[in-house]
Amino acid sequence: MKDEIELFIGKELDTDEEEYVDGSHSRAVFICGKRGSGKSYSMGDIIEEVHDHTQGVVPLIVDPMGIYWTMVSENEEQQNSLWDWGLQSRAYRVNLLVPGNPKERYGEEVLSEMKRRGLEVSAIKINPSDISPDGWCDLFDLNINKPMGITLYRAIRNLSRQQGNEFNLDDIIDTVEGDAQSNERTKEALLNRLEMSRDWGLFSDTYTPIWDRLDETSLNVLDLSVVDPGKYGLRNLVVSVLCRDLFKRRIKARKREELELQVDVPRVWLFIDEAHNFVPSGESSLSKDILIRWVKEGRQPGVSLTVATQQPSALDHDMVSQCDVILCHKITTREDIQELNRLSQDYMSSELKTYIQKLDRVGQAVYVDDEDESISIVQMRPRRSRHGGGEN
Numbered sequence: 001m002k003d004e005i006e007l008f009i010g011k012e013l014d015t016d017e018e019e020y021v022d023g024s025h026s027r028a029v030f031i032c033g034k035r036g037s038g039k040s041y042s043m044g045d046i047i048e049e050v051h052d053h054t055q056g057v058v059p060l061i062v063d064p065m066g067i068y069w070t071m072v073s074e075n076e077e078q079q080n081s082l083w084d085w086g087l088q089s090r091a092y093r094v095n096l097l098v099p100g101n102p103k104e105r106y107g108e109e110v111l112s113e114m115k116r117r118g119l120e121v122s123a124i125k126i127n128p129s130d131i132s133p134d135g136w137c138d139l140f141d142l143n144i145n146k147p148m149g150i151t152l153y154r155a156i157r158n159l160s161r162q163q164g165n166e167f168n169l170d171d172i173i174d175t176v177e178g179d180a181q182s183n184e185r186t187k188e189a190l191l192n193r194l195e196m197s198r199d200w201g202l203f204s205d206t207y208t209p210i211w212d213r214l215d216e217t218s219l220n221v222l223d224l225s226v227v228d229p230g231k232y233g234l235r236n237l238v239v240s241v242l243c244r245d246l247f248k249r250r251i252k253a254r255k256r257e258e259l260e261l262q263v264d265v266p267r268v269w270l271f272i273d274e275a276h277n278f279v280p281s282g283e284s285s286l287s288k289d290i291l292i293r294w295v296k297e298g299r300q301p302g303v304s305l306t307v308a309t310q311q312p313s314a315l316d317h318d319m320v321s322q323c324d325v326i327l328c329h330k331i332t333t334r335e336d337i338q339e340l341n342r343l344s345q346d347y348m349s350s351e352l353k354t355y356i357q358k359l360d361r362v363g364q365a366v367y368v369d370d371e372d373e374s375i376s377i378v379q380m381r382p383r384r385s386r387h388g389g390g391e392n
């Protein structure tokens with residue numbers, strides 16, 4: 001039997017008993033609550049616990065607000081509270097993954113100050129060959145049955161057949177230009193889009209495995225706040241390419257583990273804040289399929305997931321219903337309470353919404369664990385490292 005790994009999240013409100021999440025195997029945690037109710041803070045609690053207590057599990061944080069880099073510093077503001085809880089503040093090693101060129105994204109002064117504070121900053125670029133022909137068409141919102149979509153699909157498919165991983169944006173442009181089956185107007189419109197995508201500054205010229213950018217000893221924070229959330233779904237693109245690669249590698253690694261061969265691909269615990277942007281309900285997104293697969297099939301490759309959102313009803317129900325741990329902070333909108341109430345289980349003595357009504361302070365949450373069939377109201381523990389999401 002595997003050793004029990006207990007992730008300390010807080011104390012039960014009535015009894016003061018310590019509450020833990022079992023982290024000894026793959027988990028899927030769902031955190032929700034209205035604005036300012038403590039979701040990002042609680043996510044930080046779990047990140048700290050995963051880093052401190054699980055060996056060979058690497059935290060990767062998808063950070064659309066750009067707030068988790070502050071974990072590189074101790075929580076100095078809540079020293080008293082940490083003291084009351086018998087906890088000590090601490091700083092973490094943070095590997096900040098920046099899509100594109102960090103100097104351009106932050107400016108020179110901010111970047112050097114971040115480095116002075118101990119952050120490691122790694123640029124991540126996307127290999128054009130890591131995006132499928134369908135993915136390319138989705139990116140430009142092209143129908144694969146219409147001329148532009150057909151041309152782009154054909155170009156990517158041919159390049160990957162002929163050159164495998166070894167092609168870049170210039171090669172795609174050249175291939176489209178030389179496509180004898182498409183008419184000039186179609187090609188010109190497509191080339192405009194491809195040229196424009198150069199300005200995103202996201203694509204790499206030579207193939208670099210995205211996996212190499214992760215640091216196993218650090219908290220890996222993917223700062224998406226520097227990427228325009230606009231119409232091309234570029235944030236989703238980055239998440240999708242990264243997660244596809246990680247998932248694929250873990251599936252291969254799992255085979256090796258079963259054969260007792262050496263494995264150099266650690267398990268990943270993915271944390272996604274503002275998750276409704278990546279797995280929206282009722283619409284597709286570039287990252288949705290892989291993230292749903294991650295949560296549904298994650299046990300086998302040994303990957304975990306924690307998602308946080310202020311709008312449970314805006315997060316795909318398939319994702320929500322797969323989560324085996326729920327941390328629900330204060331929530332008031334009827335739609336969202338209804339969505340949560342759908343998750344009520346037989347072992348609960350009353351509906352989830354009656355528990356939610358009892359919450360009255362920031363940092364309190366209804367904690368449901370499907371594995372233990374338990375439900376309680378928890379005061380989440382103070383953070384060891386600095387929380388970056390507070391208001392000014």
Ligand SMILES: Nc1ncnc2c1ncn2[C@@H]1O[C@H](COP(=O)(O)OP(=O)(O)OP(=O)(O)O)[C@@H](O)[C@H]1O
Binds near residue numbers: 034036380381382390
């Ligand atoms: N367990 C806790 N203990 C002490 N303070 C907390 C706790 N949880 C949250 N807070 C405080 O509440 C504030 C809001 O928390 P947080 O940023 O996590 O909210 P949120 O739910 O993520 O909000 P948003 O929807 O705006 O992202 C933080 O500044 C933090 O200081």
Ligand SMILES: [Mg+2]
Binds near residue numbers: 039040041273389
């Ligand atoms: Mg938040």
